[in-house]
Amino acid sequence: MVTDIQKIHERQSIIVIDDYLSKSELEKFQKYFYEKVGDVFGNKMEKPSSRQWFDCWDEHKFSDICKDLFLLSSQYFDTSKCIGYEFWVRKNSRPDSWHFDIDEKAEELGKTSYPVCTIIFYPEVSHLNGGRIHIEDTIITPKTNRVIIFSANVEHFVEEFTGKRCGILILPREISLIKKEIFIEDCD
Numbered sequence: 658m659v660t661d662i663q664k665i666h667e668r669q670s671i672i673v674i675d676d677y678l679s680k681s682e683l684e685k686f687q688k689y690f691y692e693k694v695g696d697v698f699g700n701k702m703e704k705p706s707s708r709q710w711f712d713c714w715d716e717h718k719f720s721d722i723c724k725d726l727f728l729l730s731s732q733y734f735d736t737s738k739c740i741g742y743e744f745w746v747r748k749n750s751r752p753d754s755w756h757f758d759i760d761e762k763a764e765e766l767g768k769t770s771y772p773v774c775t776i777i778f779y780p781e782v783s784h785l786n787g788g789r790i791h792i793e794d795t796i797i798t799p800k801t802n803r804v805i806i807f808s809a810n811v812e813h814f815v816e817e818f819t820g821k822r823c824g825i826l827i828l829p830r831e832i833s834l835i836k837k838e839i840f841i842e843d844c845d
Contacts (some may be wrong), residue, residue: 670774670808671792672733677804678777686722690780690823693718694746712741719744719825726776730806734774738831743772744820745826751788751815758809758828772811772828779803781823788818799824 678686683823711717713723730736760770777790782799789798791814792807799822801806807813809828 659724670733670811671795671797672804672806673797674729674804675800675802677802682716683780683802684753690719694748696789697768710741711743711744713739715741717744722778722825723827726778726804726825727829729804730774730776730827730829733806736773736829739773739829740832741830743826743828743830745824745828747824747826749822751818751822755791755812755814757812760830770830771833772830774829775805775807775808775813776827776829777805778825778827779823780825781821784820785822786819787816788820788822789816790814791816805839823845 675810711720711723717723723742726735727739727742740827758772758775760768760772777799779799779801782788782801782803785799789796790805792805793811793813797805808820
């Protein structure tokens with residue numbers, strides 16, 4: 658379901674979609690997600706944030722949801738030239754400051770490479786105090802089963818928070834200097 662927030666922010670290229678999955682699909686995904694990653698407060702996932710690189714149609718433990726979100730984003734952004742995507746899981750973590758989603762390895766080489774867009778899906782948000790995402794001058798509160806898609810070269814920030822806040826982030830890229838080997842987490 659596309660919310661009124663999307664209609665307000667279409668000109669700024671911020672899309673917010675609530676109730677992305679049906680109730681039964683969400684429950685099934687949450688169960689699968691926690692089996693693979695661990696409960697938001699559990700210890701199966703050793704780090705509060707992890708990332709991997711995948712070619713566009715690679716198979717991995719979250720490839721179905723990634724492909725669905727990738728296709729969803731293509732309704733709003735041109736992903737036709739994408740070669741792959743960065744995939745992040747954030748478990749009760751956040752970046753430390755305002756930032757742009759850039760290819761960090763390219764930056765180390767003195768180059769700037771932005772993704773086509775940023776896609777965030779929240780499989781679970783509960784008892785949240787703070788934790789809102791600031792996308793330039795727009796503030797959006799995360800909630801369970803919400804998708805946020807926004808332009809790549811937009812500075813954003815996440816407030817400090819308490820409670821559960823788990824997000825999946827996908828950064829589709831046309832060109833990337835990222836190599837699969839640099840990621841510390843194996844997705845298989």
